[in-house]
Amino acid sequence: MSTSVAVPRVSSSVAGQVRTIARRSIARTLRQPAVIIPNMLFPLFMLAVLSKAGNQATKIPGFPTKSYITFVLGATLVQGATSAATLAGGLLAEDIEGGFMNRMLLTPASKSVLIIAQLAGVLIVGFLQSIIFLLVGLAFGVTVKAGVGGALVLLAIALLLVLLFGSIGLFTAAAAGSLAQVQALTGLFIALMFLSSMLMPRNLIKHEWFKTIATYNPFSYLVEATRSLLVTGWDGQALALGIGIATGGVILALFGAVIVLQRTLERT
Amino acid sequence: MSDVTIAIVAGAESGRELRVEKSLLVGRGPGSDLVIPEPDVSTRHARLTPSGSAISIEDLESTNGTFINGERLTGTRLLQAGDVIQVGTTTLEVRAQKPPADPPKPPASPPADPPKPPASPPADPPKPPASPPADEARLNLPGLQLTRARVIPTLPTLVLVTGQLAGTNVPVGEQVVVGRDAALADVILDQDSDVSRRHATFSPSGDGMTVQDLGSTNGTFVNGQRITQAVALARGDQVQIGETVIEVLIAAQPVAAAAPAPTPIPEVKGQAPNSIEVKGLVKQFGEHRAVDGIDLFVSPGEIYGFLGPNGAGKSTTVHMLTTLLPVSGGTARIAGFDVMKQGPQVRSTIGVALQAAALDPQLNSWEHMDLQMALQGVPSSERKQRREELIERVGLTQRASRRVSGYSGGMKRRLDLALALVHRPRVLFLDEPTTGLDPQSRTALWEEVSRLVKEEGMTVFLTTQYLEEADVLADRVGIIDRGEIVAEGTPAQLKAEIGRPTVEVTPVEGTDSNAVSDVLGRFGELVSAAHRGVAVRLRPGIDDLADVVRALDAQSLKVANVELHAPSLDDVFLVKTGRSLEGAGEKPDAAAEPA
Numbered sequence: 122m123s124t125s126v127a128v129p130r131v132s133s134s135v136a137g138q139v140r141t142i143a144r145r146s147i148a149r150t151l152r153q154p155a156v157i158i159p160n161m162l163f164p165l166f167m168l169a170v171l172s173k174a175g176n177q178a179t180k181i182p183g184f185p186t187k188s189y190i191t192f193v194l195g196a197t198l199v200q201g202a203t204s205a206a207t208l209a210g211g212l213l214a215e216d217i218e219g220g221f222m223n224r225m226l227l228t229p230a231s232k233s234v235l236i237i238a239q240l241a242g243v244l245i246v247g248f249l250q251s252i253i254f255l256l257v258g259l260a261f262g263v264t265v266k267a268g269v270g271g272a273l274v275l276l277a278i279a280l281l282l283v284l285l286f287g288s289i290g291l292f293t294a295a296a297a298g299s300l301a302q303v304q305a306l307t308g309l310f311i312a313l314m315f316l317s318s319m320l321m322p323r324n325l326i327k328h329e330w331f332k333t334i335a336t337y338n339p340f341s342y343l344v345e346a347t348r349s350l351l352v353t354g355w356d357g358q359a360l361a362l363g364i365g366i367a368t369g370g371v372i373l374a375l376f377g378a379v380i381v382l383q384r385t386l387e388r389t
Numbered sequence: 390m391s392d393v394t395i396a397i398v399a400g401a402e403s404g405r406e407l408r409v410e411k412s413l414l415v416g417r418g419p420g421s422d423l424v425i426p427e428p429d430v431s432t433r434h435a436r437l438t439p440s441g442s443a444i445s446i447e448d449l450e451s452t453n454g455t456f457i458n459g460e461r462l463t464g465t466r467l468l469q470a471g472d473v474i475q476v477g478t479t480t481l482e483v484r485a486q487k488p489p490a491d492p493p494k495p496p497a498s499p500p501a502d503p504p505k506p507p508a509s510p511p512a513d514p515p516k517p518p519a520s521p522p523a524d525e526a527r528l529n530l531p532g533l534q535l536t537r538a539r540v541i542p543t544l545p546t547l548v549l550v551t552g553q554l555a556g557t558n559v560p561v562g563e564q565v566v567v568g569r570d571a572a573l574a575d576v577i578l579d580q581d582s583d584v585s586r587r588h589a590t591f592s593p594s595g596d597g598m599t600v601q602d603l604g605s606t607n608g609t610f611v612n613g614q615r616i617t618q619a620v621a622l623a624r625g626d627q628v629q630i631g632e633t634v635i636e637v638l639i640a641a642q643p644v645a646a647a648a649p650a651p652t653p654i655p656e657v658k659g660q661a662p663n664s665i666e667v668k669g670l671v672k673q674f675g676e677h678r679a680v681d682g683i684d685l686f687v688s689p690g691e692i693y694g695f696l697g698p699n700g701a702g703k704s705t706t707v708h709m710l711t712t713l714l715p716v717s718g719g720t721a722r723i724a725g726f727d728v729m730k731q732g733p734q735v736r737s738t739i740g741v742a743l744q745a746a747a748l749d750p751q752l753n754s755w756e757h758m759d760l761q762m763a764l765q766g767v768p769s770s771e772r773k774q775r776r777e778e779l780i781e782r783v784g785l786t787q788r789a790s791r792r793v794s795g796y797s798g799g800m801k802r803r804l805d806l807a808l809a810l811v812h813r814p815r816v817l818f819l820d821e822p823t824t825g826l827d828p829q830s831r832t833a834l835w836e837e838v839s840r841l842v843k844e845e846g847m848t849v850f851l852t853t854q855y856l857e858e859a860d861v862l863a864d865r866v867g868i869i870d871r872g873e874i875v876a877e878g879t880p881a882q883l884k885a886e887i888g889r890p891t892v893e894v895t896p897v898e899g900t901d902s903n904a905v906s907d908v909l910g911r912f913g914e915l916v917s918a919a920h921r922g923v924a925v926r927l928r929p930g931i932d933d934l935a936d937v938v939r940a941l942d943a944q945s946l947k948v949a950n951v952e953l954h955a956p957s958l959d960d961v962f963l964v965k966t967g968r969s970l971e972g973a974g975e976k977p978d979a980a981a982e983p984a
Contacts, residue, residue, distance in 0.1 A: 137766075140763075141763040141764055142760075142764075144760075145749070145756070149751035152751045152792075219745070220744075220745050220747030221748065221749055223743055223747055224741075224747040224761075224808070227711065227713070227739075227741050228764035228765050229733060229736065229737065229766060
């Protein structure tokens with residue numbers, strides 16, 4: 122009988138843990154086309170509808186562009202990124218509900234790694250999705266005022282937004298521990314999108330109440346940062362506000378997710 | 390002193406000879422003086438007691454018996470030289486005490502002055518030898534637990550006595566690198582900043598081994614001396630790497646015989662390597678005590694069945710013991726590690742298959758194995774072989790490339806078990822492993838668990854609500870109800886404790902029920918029975934169904950059916966709690982149990 126014959130390995134490197142969990146995150150995300158495809162098609166559908174319906178808006182004096190599809194593509198990128206919340210949060214909620222998180226907690230992997238590496242899959246999907254949105258836009262006459270460099274920055278911002286919404290999804294999943302609560306985020310984000318400057322520049326919104334809400338709605342700044350590169354070129358203020366809000370949101374949401382998950386999944 | 394000794398002639402410690410100078414407990418439990426770590430040996434199996442110049446042996450109601458010269462021992466028996474004692478697969482032989490090797494020679498001539506009797510008795514009685522032989526010393530030390538005296542492999546072995554891996558043995562069959570970097574080292578000390586990424590290497594050399602510092606920043610020390618070149622190690626040498634002190638064992642020396650650790654660690658001292666020790670364990674959820682001060686001890690290599698209905702506290706206990714749930718009160722140690730203070734060490738020691746098979750439906754078996762092995766830090770060079778070995782062992786090779794979403798419940802359970810074993814745990818927790826499985830899958834899982842215990846010496850803590858499972862699989866059973874252990878012992882002991890058989894008689898005519906009751910009432914206490922039946926729990930001393938049948942026949946009562954029921958664990962549960970285990974889980978506080 123052997124009782125202790127194995128060479129013990131009680132730890133793997135943090136980089137190795139991140140790589141392992143990220144690989145799993147990517148595999149399981151890409152293997153769920155039923156989740157990914159609707160998330161990708163819905164923003165494209167909205168882009169098609171809004172670009173047709175909103176063409177009249179371009180005739181309003183002071184409207185920044187003659188192409189409404191160019192105007193609204195920024196919002197499409199933000200909307201696409203919001204799906205990262207349900208995707209990342211949903212997967213984490215499934216792990217918690219199904220007990221897979223317990224399995225991982227029983228390994229030497231750190232909790233922060235277990236959470237943050239879960240974003241790998243949605244980052245890949247989100248990045249591919251943003252490229253597709255941009256290509257579709259370009260195919261339908263969108264121009265990027267900030268040029269090729271602006272297009273690359275646009276994709277980088279889109280990736281940051283995926284990170285932001287993915288982190289919010291993780292936080293929600295960690296706090297609620299249930300898939301239903303994570304899915305409820307979709308409705309909240311759609312409402313916030315429509316209460317932002319997504320369809321009209323804030324200075325052209327007629328109703329004062331709407332303008333006030335849009336001004337306090339962080340979605341406005343996310344949309345305006347992406348839109349600025351498409352419509353007005355390099356707008357430092359819009360970019361700084363959008364990137365700043367997104368970065369702050371990522372830090373808050375990830376920190377919150379880790380803290381909440383530390384408490385939810387207590388381990389000695 | 391007795392005139393005979395006990396020699397171990399077959400078994401794990403073959404070759405040892407014991408002198409029985411005080412009562413010695415033989416068993417599998419760590420409290421035993423002679424530990425025989427075999428599944429067929431009960432925790433407290435037998436007792437050897439000096440009796441004048443002889444030795445007596447008593448079987449302590451062991452499950453599989455103690456045999457003297459081939460006959461099963463009942464009660465106590467005086468041993469004689471030449472008697473052969475069989476305990477499990479270990480054979481002990483009673484031998485006459487050897488005369489001293491060099492008896493003092495008589496003086497050639499009588500001394501000129503015969504010695505005078507002492508005027509008074511000597512002030513100090515003769516002292517025992519300063520260093521008695523190791524075996525005797527250990528046997529004579531009260532409370533010393535010889536479970537650590539197992540025979541280690543013949544490979545030279547490193548025993549890590551302090552530091553993050555304290556309590557771990559590392560055989561040196563090939564070069565073993567110690568360091569902080571998981572990618573570069575075999576023994577990873579990543580919590581010690583004084584350890585370099587590749588710090589030192591141990592290599593087998595002849596029958597021993599050498600150690601060499603690999604240019605570490607803070608050095609490698611052998612017996613306190615910093616080494617600058619490869620150094621041959623001898624048994625008992627101490628090597629210090631950062632905070633970790635490593636003791637060297639060469640040849641088949643019992644671990645307990647090793648020199649005491651230079652810096653003893655209270656957490657592991659005296660603990661059995663694979664044991665589970667729980668004292669006053671409590672888990673409180675608000676006002677509700679899901680686990681209410683339970684005590685239990687599971688010996689190395691034992692299968693402990695934790696039996697109880699839903700909501701009794703089984704899973705809560707498992708979650709606490711596996712570090713997934715903080716403890717509200719009491720203490721628990723797994724393989725000597727405190728579950729509250731030494732979570733990482735506990736987790737590296739245990740394998741866990743929780744109640745629901747925790748699998749990702751999107752991944753296949755290979756991917757699950759790779760993920761688990763990577764997170765557990767199994768070196769990539771070993772992973773392929775290990776995953777194939779485990780997948781084959783659980784019979785999933787043909788389906789391993791399919792996603793888990795297409796697996797049956799039994800397949801998921803088997804994969805779950807394989808995943809729990811990737812890092813070669815010493816203690817295995819199985820939380821209701823066969824719930825929802827078909828009988829075939831259940832039997833297959835039982836066989837695998839039995840094999841793990843027999844062949845790998847694993848300790849298994851198994852929760853179940855199935856009486857049969859506990860009965861078939863467990864060496865000992867603890868019955869938990871409403872957070873408290875209400876009974877504990879071997880299934881046979883528990884049944885024997887309450888244990889009288891029940892006879893159930895179904896009369897042909899329902900109108901004969903009263904008459905049948907009158908007859909059966911003479912044989913014991915009437916108990917509830919199935920529809921139209923009458924049942925009696927037989928009084929002690931009445932074990933023969935024929936007596937009952939003759940009595941019924943004497944009254945010309947026609948019966949449709951007569952059944953003799955042996956006592957079951959459900960009867961035990963009924964007696965201990967006043968309720969039947971079947972269906973006892975349907976109670977409001979069941980919700981307190983974690984999923």
